[in-house]
Amino acid sequence: MEDFLYFFSFQDPNVLMVVIGISLLSISAAMVGTFTFLDKKALVGDAISHAVLPGVCLAFMFSGNKNPYWIVSGAFFTGALSTYVISWVARYTKLKEDTVIASVLSIFFGVGIVLMTQLQQTGNASLSGLDHFIFGNAISIVREDLWVYGALATCIIVVLLVFYKEFKVMVFNRSFAESIGLPVKRLDFVFNSLMVLAVVTGIQAIGVVLMAALLITPAAAAKFWTDRLSRLLFLAVLFSLISGISGAYISFSLPHMPTGPWVVVVLSIIAFLSFFFSTKKGILTRWVSRRKYQSKIHRDHILKALYQAEEHDKKGLPQKDIVDNFPGKVVKTHRTLRQLKKKGYITNDRELVALTSTGNSEAKRIVRLHRLWELYMTEYMNIAPDHVHESAEKFEHIITPELERQLDKSLNFPKEDPHQSIIPRDQNKP
Amino acid sequence: MIQHIENPVVEVHDLMVSYGQNPVLWNVDLSLPAGSLVGILGPNGAGKSTLIKAIMGLVEANSGYSKLFDQELNQVRNKVSYVPQRESVDWDFPASALDIVMMGTYHHLGLLKRPGKKEKELAMDCLDKVNMKNFAGRQISELSGGQQQRVFIARALAQQAELYFMDEPFAGVDMSTEKALIELFREMTAEGKTVIVVHHDIYSAGKYFDWLIMLNMHLVASGPTAEVLTEELLTKTYGGKLSTLADLGEIIKKSGFNPLKD
Numbered sequence: 001m002e003d004f005l006y007f008f009s010f011q012d013p014n015v016l017m018v019v020i021g022i023s024l025l026s027i028s029a030a031m032v033g034t035f036t037f038l039d040k041k042a043l044v045g046d047a048i049s050h051a052v053l054p055g056v057c058l059a060f061m062f063s064g065n066k067n068p069y070w071i072v073s074g075a076f077f078t079g080a081l082s083t084y085v086i087s088w089v090a091r092y093t094k095l096k097e098d099t100v101i102a103s104v105l106s107i108f109f110g111v112g113i114v115l116m117t118q119l120q121q122t123g124n125a126s127l128s129g130l131d132h133f134i135f136g137n138a139i140s141i142v143r144e145d146l147w148v149y150g151a152l153a154t155c156i157i158v159v160l161l162v163f164y165k166e167f168k169v170m171v172f173n174r175s176f177a178e179s180i181g182l183p184v185k186r187l188d189f190v191f192n193s194l195m196v197l198a199v200v201t202g203i204q205a206i207g208v209v210l211m212a213a214l215l216i217t218p219a220a221a222a223k224f225w226t227d228r229l230s231r232l233l234f235l236a237v238l239f240s241l242i243s244g245i246s247g248a249y250i251s252f253s254l255p256h257m258p259t260g261p262w263v264v265v266v267l268s269i270i271a272f273l274s275f276f277f278s279t280k281k282g283i284l285t286r287w288v289s290r291r292k293y294q295s296k297i298h299r300d301h302i303l304k305a306l307y308q309a310e311e312h313d314k315k316g317l318p319q320k321d322i323v324d325n326f327p328g329k330v331v332k333t334h335r336t337l338r339q340l341k342k343k344g345y346i347t348n349d350r351e352l353v354a355l356t357s358t359g360n361s362e363a364k365r366i367v368r369l370h371r372l373w374e375l376y377m378t379e380y381m382n383i384a385p386d387h388v389h390e391s392a393e394k395f396e397h398i399i400t401p402e403l404e405r406q407l408d409k410s411l412n413f414p415k416e417d418p419h420q421s422i423i424p425r426d427q428n429k430p
Numbered sequence: 431m432i433q434h435i436e437n438p439v440v441e442v443h444d445l446m447v448s449y450g451q452n453p454v455l456w457n458v459d460l461s462l463p464a465g466s467l468v469g470i471l472g473p474n475g476a477g478k479s480t481l482i483k484a485i486m487g488l489v490e491a492n493s494g495y496s497k498l499f500d501q502e503l504n505q506v507r508n509k510v511s512y513v514p515q516r517e518s519v520d521w522d523f524p525a526s527a528l529d530i531v532m533m534g535t536y537h538h539l540g541l542l543k544r545p546g547k548k549e550k551e552l553a554m555d556c557l558d559k560v561n562m563k564n565f566a567g568r569q570i571s572e573l574s575g576g577q578q579q580r581v582f583i584a585r586a587l588a589q590q591a592e593l594y595f596m597d598e599p600f601a602g603v604d605m606s607t608e609k610a611l612i613e614l615f616r617e618m619t620a621e622g623k624t625v626i627v628v629h630h631d632i633y634s635a636g637k638y639f640d641w642l643i644m645l646n647m648h649l650v651a652s653g654p655t656a657e658v659l660t661e662e663l664l665t666k667t668y669g670g671k672l673s674t675l676a677d678l679g680e681i682i683k684k685s686g687f688n689p690l691k692d
């Protein structure tokens with residue numbers, strides 16, 4: 001707790017610096033990642049993040065220290081080289097693009113590991129901390145690093161905002177973008193550079209291996225919550241910030257703990273929560289709407305049973321009969337009856353359940369939809385009258401008022417269904 | 431039957447296009463009158479889309495050129511609009527119908543400028559013209575195929591162009607919408623605009639278009655509908671690929687290089 005307060009009160013300028021650094025890089029990674037994700041280039045992002053490792057090692061070999069300018073240049077060089085190699089090989093060979101990407105990824109990363117092993121064997125004292133570039137350590141960021149990485153991240157954010165609408169139209173519909181005269185090739189080049197830069201800004205804090213996750217996962221999680229690009233960007237940035245700062249905090253409070261893996265753990269939690277609880281496509285939402293649909297079916301069936309009783313000139317049905325009608329659903333039936341009474345659809349006096357006038361008109365509607373659909377199937381789809389009941393049992397619950405009007409119109413407001421039962425309508429409404 | 435005219439709005443001169451080693455358009459040479467509704471007919475794989483793409487500079491021609499309004503494409507981009515085939519994009523993109531139509535205003539805006547109120551009004555008007563105003567806020571993946579097609583056409587209208595190339599705008603569109611769209615295109619041509627439409631139903635083509643282009647890797651016909659819609663030309667267009675062209679294409683494919691490219 002003390003740690004927590006110390007960290008988040010930002011009284012330590014070093015902590016503040018780390019937080020600013022990781023925030024900038026989280027924002028830029030999430031923004032670039034959103035477009036990468038939508039353009040289905042997640043694999044390329046992964047390849048780049050592995051391909052910067054040999055560059056980092058080479059920079060080390062040449063400069064002999066962890067000078068951020070060298071590191072960034074080296075990383076940018078091999079990262080950019082990898083995208084170039086990927087598009088070149090994919091263009092001039094018949095290999096599938098994903099094969100090419102996977103090969104380039106492993107070759108570059110393999111070379112990187114070899115170089116790193118080599119470097120570590122030389123035992124250079126200033127090399128301690130080189131392995132930070134694999135899994136990242138946000139706490140090792142010093143002022144000079146912040147200037148370099150922060151400036152890069154800011155550049156990325158500005159360029160993306162400037163070209164927002166151009167990238168938007170290019171990702172959605174490239175040929176259209178080209179047809180209105182956008183320089184798509186140059187924009188491609190800009191975007192690929194941004195992608196490499198976004199990875200490069202994260203190599204020290206997050207590490208090369210896990211930068212790909214910070215690019216793609218925020219956008220993938222955000223996609224569960226919205227289907228507008230501006231909101232998608234905003235949410236992706238938010239998710240990325242939360243996980244970036246949490247990762248930095250964990251590295252701070254548990255010394256020697258790498259940052260990257262913790263950032264990814266937090267990101268994964270956010271992604272899982274989105275998957276389960278999102279209001280749009282989440283598992284839970286789907287489960288809830290399924291449950292709602294099932295209770296509606298049950299309610300509709302009870303109303304129908306009561307309506308049919310009325311058609312046979314009964315005042316209503318004993319509660320016991322209704323419950324017996326739905327074996328295995330005793331509790332559910334009781335609950336539904338209570339709800340119907342509360343809504344004013346039924347009265348439930350002395351064990352006799354009867355429809356109120358609102359209930360009667362609602363029941364009529366369901367029966368009407370059932371019979372209209374039966375008639376539609378026999379008239380328009382040439383299905384025999386004895387084959388239509390099953391389907392109508394399902395559709396009576398989902399036909400909307402709009403569709404009902406359409407059915408009524410195309411059947412010319414019929415009076416009877418294929419089994420000569422009357423299609424019930426409210427008197428006051430046509 | 432290839433009829434050339436004076437002062438054409440579109441002029442294609444000896445255009446030849448290949449994809450890699452595979453030649454798909456051979457020496458297409460045609461000219462189209464301004465203010466007409468033009469249909470491009472031909473079987474699948476005839477090169478209809480490729481012809482439009484080549485004119486729009488989206489694929490590179492091996493030889494030949496095309497001119498619009500007697501000028502290079504780059505000089506007249508603001509007057510030209512292109513509607514790609516609907517399947518060429520991923521409709522799961524996070525955007526509303528209105529967002530997509532707004533894209534039609536981008537090239538007038540230029541860099542850095544964001545679309546504002548004026549652009550939004552224009553986009554809504556265009557959605558209204560294709561009867562999609564009520565769907566402006568709808569996520570595009572939730573639209574039916576025909577509605578997506580109409581969003582694309584609305585985007586083209588928002589470009590306020592003089593010349594329109596539309597690749598299969600009627601694919602997945604129901605009959606009454608197709609009629610309404612043709613009506614809309616008629617109004618546009620009456621105002622002097624030129625609308626060029628890839629279409630695949632020869633029966634309705636006779637009724638819809640002033641001018642027809644028939645294509646099957648090479649140009650079979652280009653002329654006023656009444657003159658080119660003949661049994662003989664239709665057989666030439668739809669009666670299978672010309673075997674010599676196909677054989678020649680095979681030889682080029684096997685040769686390992688493309689002699690048509692310079």
Ligand SMILES: Nc1ncnc2c1ncn2[C@@H]1O[C@H](COP(=O)(O)OP(=O)(O)O)[C@@H](O)[C@H]1O
Pocket residue numbers: 449450452454472473474475476477478479480481
């Ligand atoms: N990007 C491409 N790469 C290689 N071949 C292509 C490409 N696009 C089209 N083709 C080929 O070119 C021919 C013409 O295609 P297209 O112009 O799409 O025909 P259409 O629109 O008339 O159906 C087809 O045989 C098709 O397979």
Ligand SMILES: [Mg+2]
Pocket residue numbers: 478479480515597
């Ligand atoms: Mg086509």
